Amino acid sequence: MTDKPTLAVVGATGAVGAVMLQILSQHADVWGEIRLLASPRSAGRKLVVRGVETEVLALSEEALEGVDVAMFDVPDQVAAQWAPVAAAKGAVVVDNSAAFRMDPDVPLVVPEVNPHAVRVRPRSIVSSPNCTTLSMIVAVGALHAEFGLAGLVVSSYQAVSGEGRAGVDALRDQLSLVAGTELGTNPGDVRRAVGDDTGPFAAPIALNVVPWAGTLMDDGWSSEELKVRAESRKILDRPGLPVSVTCVRVPVLTTHSLAVHARFENEVSVERAHEILATAPGVVLFDNPAAGEFPTPADVVGTDPTWVGRVRRSLDDPTALELFVCGDNLRKGSALNTAQIAELVAAEIRTA
Amino acid sequence: MTDKPTLAVVGATGAVGAVMLQILSQHADVWGEIRLLASPRSAGRKLVVRGVETEVLALSEEALEGVDVAMFDVPDQVAAQWAPVAAAKGAVVVDNSAAFRMDPDVPLVVPEVNPHAVRVRPRSIVSSPNCTTLSMIVAVGALHAEFGLAGLVVSSYQAVSGEGRAGVDALRDQLSLVAGTELGTNPGDVRRAVGDDTGPFAAPIALNVVPWAGTLMDDGWSSEELKVRAESRKILDRPGLPVSVTCVRVPVLTTHSLAVHARFENEVSVERAHEILATAPGVVLFDNPAAGEFPTPADVVGTDPTWVGRVRRSLDDPTALELFVCGDNLRKGSALNTAQIAELVAAEIRTA
Numbered sequence: 285m286t287d288k289p290t291l292a293v294v295g296a297t298g299a300v301g302a303v304m305l306q307i308l309s310q311h312a313d314v315w316g317e318i319r320l321l322a323s324p325r326s327a328g329r330k331l332v333v334r335g336v337e338t339e340v341l342a343l344s345e346e347a348l349e350g351v352d353v354a355m356f357d358v359p360d361q362v363a364a365q366w367a368p369v370a371a372a373k374g375a376v377v378v379d380n381s382a383a384f385r386m387d388p389d390v391p392l393v394v395p396e397v398n399p400h401a402v403r404v405r406p407r408s409i410v411s412s413p414n415c416t417t418l419s420m421i422v423a424v425g426a427l428h429a430e431f432g433l434a435g436l437v438v439s440s441y442q443a444v445s446g447e448g449r450a451g452v453d454a455l456r457d458q459l460s461l462v463a464g465t466e467l468g469t470n471p472g473d474v475r476r477a478v479g480d481d482t483g484p485f486a487a488p489i490a491l492n493v494v495p496w497a498g499t500l501m502d503d504g505w506s507s508e509e510l511k512v513r514a515e516s517r518k519i520l521d522r523p524g525l526p527v528s529v530t531c532v533r534v535p536v537l538t539t540h541s542l543a544v545h546a547r548f549e550n551e552v553s554v555e556r557a558h559e560i561l562a563t564a565p566g567v568v569l570f571d572n573p574a575a576g577e578f579p580t581p582a583d584v585v586g587t588d589p590t591w592v593g594r595v596r597r598s599l600d601d602p603t604a605l606e607l608f609v610c611g612d613n614l615r616k617g618s619a620l621n622t623a624q625i626a627e628l629v630a631a632e633i634r635t636a
Numbered sequence: 637m638t639d640k641p642t643l644a645v646v647g648a649t650g651a652v653g654a655v656m657l658q659i660l661s662q663h664a665d666v667w668g669e670i671r672l673l674a675s676p677r678s679a680g681r682k683l684v685v686r687g688v689e690t691e692v693l694a695l696s697e698e699a700l701e702g703v704d705v706a707m708f709d710v711p712d713q714v715a716a717q718w719a720p721v722a723a724a725k726g727a728v729v730v731d732n733s734a735a736f737r738m739d740p741d742v743p744l745v746v747p748e749v750n751p752h753a754v755r756v757r758p759r760s761i762v763s764s765p766n767c768t769t770l771s772m773i774v775a776v777g778a779l780h781a782e783f784g785l786a787g788l789v790v791s792s793y794q795a796v797s798g799e800g801r802a803g804v805d806a807l808r809d810q811l812s813l814v815a816g817t818e819l820g821t822n823p824g825d826v827r828r829a830v831g832d833d834t835g836p837f838a839a840p841i842a843l844n845v846v847p848w849a850g851t852l853m854d855d856g857w858s859s860e861e862l863k864v865r866a867e868s869r870k871i872l873d874r875p876g877l878p879v880s881v882t883c884v885r886v887p888v889l890t891t892h893s894l895a896v897h898a899r900f901e902n903e904v905s906v907e908r909a910h911e912i913l914a915t916a917p918g919v920v921l922f923d924n925p926a927a928g929e930f931p932t933p934a935d936v937v938g939t940d941p942t943w944v945g946r947v948r949r950s951l952d953d954p955t956a957l958e959l960f961v962c963g964d965n966l967r968k969g970s971a972l973n974t975a976q977i978a979e980l981v982a983a984e985i986r987t988a
Contacts, residue, residue, distance in 0.1 A: 435952075437789045437897045439791035439882075439895035441793070441845045441884065441886070459811065459815065460815070463811065463812070463815065470938070471937045471938020471939070472937075472938065474934040474937075475934050475935065478934075486928040486930075487928070487932045487934060487935070488932070488934045491887065491888055491889055491933075491934070492888060492932050492933050492934040493793045493886055493888060493893055493932060493933060494930075494932055495893070495895070495930050495931075495932070495945065495946050495960040496925065496928075496930060496946075500925050500926055503906065503948060503949065503951075504906065504923070504925060504946065504947065504948045505948055505951075506925070513951065524952075525952075526950070526952035526953060527951075527952065528897050528950045528951070528952070528953075528956065528958055530791075530895040530897075530946065530958055530960060532793065532893075532895065532960070534793070534845055534886055534887075535843065535886075535887050536843055536844060536845060537843055541845055541847070541884075543791035543847070543882040543884065543895075545789045545880055545882075545897070554855065554856065571856070573848065573852050573856060573858070574852055576838040576839070576848075578838075578846075578847050578848060579847075580839040580840070580844050580845060580846055580847070581843075581844050581845060582826040582827050582830075582839060582840045582843070582844040583827065583839065585823045585824075585826075586822070586823020586824065587823070593847065594847050594848075594856065594882065595856065596855060596856045596857055597855065598878070598880045599855075599857075599865065599879075599880070600787075600876075600877075600878030600879065600880070601878060601880075604880065606880055606882055608847040608882060608884070
């Protein structure tokens, strides 16, 4: 019928799945059949991809038959169970969960940074990084290639959609509650208006910032903070890289921002950093404060690249740069990177 | 009549002035007469301080007659003009503007950190730091006293009230505009809803974060970022301290937050840091993520201390700590610190 590979989208009915179908409809069409898979309770739903209404099938061994590439966007435990099944059926799995990211036999790939890594995949599984890592790593990777990274200190400003629909609903609900109390002018107003139900966040998120994302790990670190450290090291192939991260949730719907302090092995200049970032694939340099130009989530949301602004050389360290970086956590931070990895694999299959 | 010193509150009718009168009514009463001064157009208004309705007088040479201590909360240029006048009349001026902070003949004082500095004031002027510096320096100063600070990397999450009433109004107005468009679900929604008038901010502040505060200085730095660096160095008496700051405005009404990466001369431990912070004056240690305890603006607003949580030792550097710090920018960040300095001066005058 076609020499193009068959793609399965596993988790097609979720929030990231929706963005994935959008991206598949926009990108150059490298796929033959596109099969949409989801949990049994979503089976039978019809979704549009590449302009064609397509019925969602329940995830099963049979449904994975004949699949060349399977993109997974499902909870960690579902991925842990089903990715090896798909791989055993002959598919290359591109997994967006945390289940395999730190497995030494699974490459962790950002196509602009370490595309070569995709080719060595003993388990036939390739992982896509966490959205927070992805929101900065394309820009940081481009600078690393030139200057040699020596350390990162990162503070995040993470959007609520990183917690899925529950996060978005919590912010919406809380904003309407707070609006009814003259927008929290007085001490305690926000707490009182929001009440005890703060949704997936540990404190109110409307008119507030919450320094927590993920689960509690050893020594007070959050899982999200440790992911950014471990994943950055693996993607950049710098196992000992010093990385300190503080993850903070902010009342933004979609697009993560990060303030990055990056130390390098060599002296840096803003001019050279500008040149690198202006020509790096997947990066938009937006850095002209005199004209009010720096990235903000409101401008970045819905776009593919990593936006970089506020590039400054540290006044006390000629080897360090400060950056402010924004990336859409549902696009590059999730569906887009997965699709890009799958396209790398498709190109490899076709030229094999 | 009384041996208690006479206090003038210059700028009594502003937003910080209102908090100042609140604080003067709450604190131990060390003052004799309290005179309220403001611009001629506010003269004649009546405000309540210590339960007494008091008429606001126009700022003038005569109005400063007999004043022992004058707290100024007025724009930089008004302070630059009138603080020396008050000093010449015999008053000790405690100035909350940026006009004198970096003057080598004017001490920059945080009573919990460098109270001794208040006594050396050749111009009879004492400055109070910027609200962003003040939101972290009490906690950082306590740790510095034990471990010896070697460097800071700071990212701020600054409330809109740092831009005064215009900042608060802009966030309120924009939130109601955005609410009318289903809260900015789609790319461009926030920009479209808010329109071109973003108030004192360079981009929409509702459902957004804006990596800018202050005016543009050399090499892409904002004035706010340079203030935090210069003021931290002066308060801690460490002129060469490496300090890198990125200032970001967030949709919070009041209370600044900061993610702080602090390197020290000596090895640190979370246990010892906890002990120091738990007993440091002006600090609340609130650090138990297992119980969901870390400071957020919604809980800190309206309180006096600097709240500290998320204390972690850097995994790759035994001399570095990560902290998340919150402080009410209108209280400790402004009126409260000014009042505390004035009270130090009052104690000195009475014991002289």
